[in-house]
Amino acid sequence: MRMILIGPPGAGKGTQAQRLVESFRIPHISSGDMLRAAVAEGTELGRQADGFMKAGKLVPDDVVIGMVIERIGKPDAAGGFMLDGFPRTRPQAEALDRALADAGVALDHVVLIEVPDDLIVERIVGRRSDPETGAIYHMKFNPPPPEVAGRVVQRADDTEEACRARLEKYHSETAPIIPFYEGKGLLRRIDGNAAPDQVTARIERALA
Ligand code: AP5
Ligand code: MG
Numbered sequence: 353m354r355m356i357l358i359g360p361p362g363a364g365k366g367t368q369a370q371r372l373v374e375s376f377r378i379p380h381i382s383s384g385d386m387l388r389a390a391v392a393e394g395t396e397l398g399r400q401a402d403g404f405m406k407a408g409k410l411v412p413d414d415v416v417i418g419m420v421i422e423r424i425g426k427p428d429a430a431g432g433f434m435l436d437g438f439p440r441t442r443p444q445a446e447a448l449d450r451a452l453a454d455a456g457v458a459l460d461h462v463v464l465i466e467v468p469d470d471l472i473v474e475r476i477v478g479r480r481s482d483p484e485t486g487a488i489y490h491m492k493f494n495p496p497p498p499e500v501a502g503r504v505v506q507r508a509d510d511t512e513e514a515c516r517a518r519l520e521k522y523h524s525e526t527a528p529i530i531p532f533y534e535g536k537g538l539l540r541r542i543d544g545n546a547a548p549d550q551v552t553a554r555i556e557r558a559l560a
Pocket of ligand 2: 365366367382384
């Protein structure tokens with residue numbers, strides 16, 4: 353299964369991917385997680401990406417495209433993958449298309465998780481994650497268990513200001529790729545405004 357998760361910041365892409373990859377047994381490839389790892393390691397890629405990410409801007413296409421195309425060429429992604437956060441511009445979508453065509457494979461599904469803008473900021477500023485396991489929590493909607501609560505961290509771009517910038521970029525740069533996939537018959541629209549379990553069930557139904 354080769355699939356993409358698209359949606360605004362805080363739609364639940366990471367949350368759903370962590371649940372779905374277990375049943376599909378494919379790697380979860382998150383461009384945001386890859387970039388954050390590069391920032392944490394202080395690599396040249398991370399140095400280039402850091403300022404864009406903190407400000408809620410998109411990292412330039414030429415940086416991100418190479419990084420993700422190389423990743424999906426790794427052996428563990430040969431049988432399928434779940435892309436989260438990539439592509440998010442038209443040039444990225446076209447580059448992915450070309451890379452898959454060159455490899456003689458095709459996408460199966462593009463899952464769009466839709467959540468209204470007015471719910472996004474609360475989801476984002478309340479998010480915390482466990483640096484040891486990568487598990488995603490929310491201080492109100494999905495609080496960490498007591499043994500994890502002492503070590504959770506907040507992302508540098510999870511401020512209200514950066515969140516609003518990210519939302520704006522989503523509407524101006526990413527939403528325009530939705531018709532591109534709709535035209536190919538790959539788009540599955542999911543209402544993401546429900547409890548995580550319900551959203552998972554909706555996605556599983558749409559992919560069945
Ligand atoms: P990225 O890491 O991809 O961030 P994003 O797209 O803004 O999405 P988020 O990770 O914030 O949200 P999510 O949908 O994964 O939600 P989550 O499940 O965590 O990108 C970060 C930055 O990197 C970008 O701004 C850009 O700078 C750069 N970048 C990355 N990819 C790029 C690319 N391709 N091109 C250029 N630049 C790129 O959930 C959020 C919160 O809500 C959590 O607290 C969770 O517990 C809670 N929650 C989840 N589901 C529910 C629910 N159903 N009900 C209630 N709460 C819920
Ligand atoms: Mg995410």
